[in-house]
Amino acid sequence: MLKLLTVIVLSTGCNYPVETKRNKAQLAFFIEEFPQQEAETMLLKVYQASPKMVHVAPKPVLVGGPGMLKDSQVVDTQDGLHAIQLNFTTRGQALMEFLTTNYRDRRLYVVVAQSDQSKTNSVNSRCIGVSYIRGTIRSSTMIFTPDASREESESIIELVNETLE
DSSP, X not given: OXXXXXXXXXXXXXXXXXXXXXXXXXXXXXXXXXXXXXXXOEEEEEOSSSOEEEEEOSSOSEEESTTXXXXXEEEEOTTSOEEEEEEEOHXXXXXXXXXXXXXXXXXXXXXXXXXXXXXXXXXEEEEEEEEEOOSOOOSSEEEEOOSSOHHHHHHHHHHHHHHHO
């Protein structure tokens, strides 16, 4: 099963198959890995404007489902841009604290998987955020600048919140 998932992800770039219903979306968090002998990694495409491939662990370290996320929202930043704020449950906060403690000095990639409106049972996914882990996140919120327009970010957040209901 893991090999099948790896083949699917490698053949589709940033795609991560997550069970989603029509008009739904879910977030998955992947941790940066360094390719070494015998270490399993997969390639993830990041940065839409200037695509780059990075190595990540083959499985997400956190899936932003109902047990992990309370809700999410688009917020304005002080510099006039926008960001995405994720509000974790107590369980999600504990897992994020564990991850940011144990994977310090690595990047955490946020991938969104959403149902494809044009195709039945099809899922599109892509990396929408990257956060460098400098220290332990003890807060119940995480804010990151998405690789998406404000309209696209609002659409993603609306679908993610519907999935959490």
